[in-house]
Amino acid sequence: MSTLRTPRELVDNGLIAPEGLAGIERVAGRYAIAISPAMADLIDKADPSDPIALQFVPQTAELATTPQEREDPIGDLAHSPVEGIVHRYPDRVLLKAVHVCPVYCRFCFRREMVGPQGLGTLTPDALDRAFAYIAEHSEIWEVILTGGDPLVLSPRRLSELMQRLAVIDHVKIVRFHTRVPVVEPERIDGSLIAALKASGKTTYVALHANHPRELTPVARKACARLVDSGIVMLGQSVLLKGINDDPETLAALMRALVETRIKPYYLHHPDLAPGTSHFRVSLEEGRTLVAGLRGRISGLCQPTYVLDIPGGYGKAVIAPDTVSERGGCYTISDFRGGEHTYPPEA
Numbered sequence: 420m421s422t423l424r425t426p427r428e429l430v431d432n433g434l435i436a437p438e439g440l441a442g443i444e445r446v447a448g449r450y451a452i453a454i455s456p457a458m459a460d461l462i463d464k465a466d467p468s469d470p471i472a473l474q475f476v477p478q479t480a481e482l483a484t485t486p487q488e489r490e491d492p493i494g495d496l497a498h499s500p501v502e503g504i505v506h507r508y509p510d511r512v513l514l515k516a517v518h519v520c521p522v523y524c525r526f527c528f529r530r531e532m533v534g535p536q537g538l539g540t541l542t543p544d545a546l547d548r549a550f551a552y553i554a555e556h557s558e559i560w561e562v563i564l565t566g567g568d569p570l571v572l573s574p575r576r577l578s579e580l581m582q583r584l585a586v587i588d589h590v591k592i593v594r595f596h597t598r599v600p601v602v603e604p605e606r607i608d609g610s611l612i613a614a615l616k617a618s619g620k621t622t623y624v625a626l627h628a629n630h631p632r633e634l635t636p637v638a639r640k641a642c643a644r645l646v647d648s649g650i651v652m653l654g655q656s657v658l659l660k661g662i663n664d665d666p667e668t669l670a671a672l673m674r675a676l677v678e679t680r681i682k683p684y685y686l687h688h689p690d691l692a693p694g695t696s697h698f699r700v701s702l703e704e705g706r707t708l709v710a711g712l713r714g715r716i717s718g719l720c721q722p723t724y725v726l727d728i729p730g731g732y733g734k735a736v737i738a739p740d741t742v743s744e745r746g747g748c749y750t751i752s753d754f755r756g757g758e759h760t761y762p763p764e765a
């Protein structure tokens with residue numbers, strides 16, 4: 420089987436009903452579709468609420484856009500000094516070399532930029548300008564390759580990018596944001612891993628995974644190859660209605676990541692991307708779910724729950740409300756809801 424890219428292929432593979440074809444054709448006219456063989460195989464077609472299907476199989480609900488939703492929900496464009504670079508925080512930049520992904524997530528926060536109709540791949544000239552920007556800004560300590568999914572590039576292209584970063588002394592950390600180890604684990608071979616490394620740089624790979632079933636034995640093996648090679652892995656997940664918005668699934672996801680030697684990093688509140696309201700939980704629901712992880716499962720499994728403030732203002736941590744102050748005395752809530760005075764009375 421190859422990657423499924425058209426509504427007709429989704430019908431032929433039993434992922435949408437024939438009578439739904441016309442509606443999904445309309446969705447396909449607006450947003451890219453791709454379901455890799457590994458993800459198509461993982462879908463339980465007998466389950467109408469299958470959490471893997473919900474992530475990748477388009478629905479007509481995507482045609483409904485709410486007034487709050489926006490094409491650039493996290494404000495990349497407001498912080499893009501040159502094409503392909505987003506410089507939102509002082510010490511790091513995003514380098515978006517490619518806007519193609521091996522799968523297209525239905526809740527994608529960059530859905531207006533990625534896909535065959537998206538922003539494409541940076542031209543050699545644009546890439547030169549992006550690297551010149553990084554070289555000219557000595558405050559850039561970390562470069563985050565994202566997009567799109569940078570691991571769709573060939574090892575040769577990835578190696579070229581790394582070699583260009585290798586000669587910029589002030590860049591110490593190179594981070595890749597990817598779904599590939601889960602959705603196309605067969606790509607993680609020796610030549611790709613070698614291409615992710617460069618002398619004098621520390622490589623991090625942040626894996627995007629949202630449901631514990633994504634961490635299949637094959638995906639875990641691909642991640643193990645990366646970690647065994649000395650690459651540090653982090654987990655990034657999106658809190659998604661119907662997919663992982665219950666305490667058991669979230670706990671199982673975080674544990675699956677830690678078992679795979681991936682430290683849960685961010686749990687993202689879903690962004691206001693167009694046609695994604697059916698995936699959004701409220702901030703209050705998110706806070707309650709994240710508070711429920713505290714104490715219940717190991718500290719290793721605790722992600723930081725964050726919201727990208729619409730408009731490009733960066734991430735805000737949505738912390739559980741555990742501390743209140745009155746007259747110089749603090750009241751601290753424990754994970755069971757008990758309240759304690761700090762400092763304790765003598």
Ligand code: SF4
Binds near residue numbers: 524529566567568627
């Ligand atoms: S892999 Fe990332 S960039 Fe690509 S569709 Fe999914 S969320 Fe969007």
